[in-house]
Amino acid sequence: MITTVIFDMDGLLFDTELIYFECYKKAAQEDGKTFPFELFESCVGISREEASRFMRQHFGPQADIARINSRTMEIVEEYLAADGEINFRPGAKQAVEYFYNRGLKIGLASSNISKWARHFLTKKDIIKYFSAITTTDDVEHPKPDPEVYLKTAQKLQADVSQCLVFEDSVAGATAAISAGMRTCVVPQIKQPNTFVRENAFKIYKSLADIYPDMEELLG
Numbered sequence: 001m002i003t004t005v006i007f008d009m010d011g012l013l014f015d016t017e018l019i020y021f022e023c024y025k026k027a028a029q030e031d032g033k034t035f036p037f038e039l040f041e042s043c044v045g046i047s048r049e050e051a052s053r054f055m056r057q058h059f060g061p062q063a064d065i066a067r068i069n070s071r072t073m074e075i076v077e078e079y080l081a082a083d084g085e086i087n088f089r090p091g092a093k094q095a096v097e098y099f100y101n102r103g104l105k106i107g108l109a110s111s112n113i114s115k116w117a118r119h120f121l122t123k124k125d126i127i128k129y130f131s132a133i134t135t136t137d138d139v140e141h142p143k144p145d146p147e148v149y150l151k152t153a154q155k156l157q158a159d160v161s162q163c164l165v166f167e168d169s170v171a172g173a174t175a176a177i178s179a180g181m182r183t184c185v186v187p188q189i190k191q192p193n194t195f196v197r198e199n200a201f202k203i204y205k206s207l208a209d210i211y212p213d214m215e216e217l218l219g
């Protein structure tokens with residue numbers, strides 16, 4: 001029986017992926033480079049080190065990838081400092097509130113940094129629902145390694161078999177499945193690969209679509 005629900009953040013709860021894409025584009029443009037969406041797509045949901053490897057393959061060995069990454073973070077910080085808008089993904093806030101109101105423990109397992117995760121949750125007034133927040137700052141091995149999910153379950157004192165996960169990315173879903181958790185996928189940018197399709201509990205177009213399956217999800 002499910003006692004615990006763990007959410008990813010970017011692309012699942014919040015429509016932040018395209019904000020990051022625009023920031024990457026701007027940082028690359030300052031170096032006279034074009035940052036295509038296909039490159040961004042390959043970088044979604046993975047560690048900064050892995051994303052940097054894809055960027056180096058795309059731009060070549062002479063490109064200053066560290067500068068593009070650091071400048072991107074600065075541009076994101078500028079966006080947040082200017083109180084830039086952060087929108088919920090469809091059905092996201094309602095899903096968090098629904099599970100909380102049913103008495104389940106709620107956790108976050110994000111590949112983002114803690115500073116930004118807490119900023120987004122606070123700005124959108126849902127941080128009060130989360131009993132545990134685990135980010136890339138808390139782990140040695142980022143998604144698709146299961147560490148971030150295992151640590152979140154540990155914080156919530158939940159067995160992995162008691163955890164229901166919602167993810168949007170291939171790397172994130174792989175991490176949750178590898179942790180032994182009941183994993184539902186709500187793709188945004190990347191469609192599930194064969195491993196995720198074969199091992200996910202459910203695949204949805206939106207978090208607003210989960211309610212007809214609720215007894216099966218929590219049973």
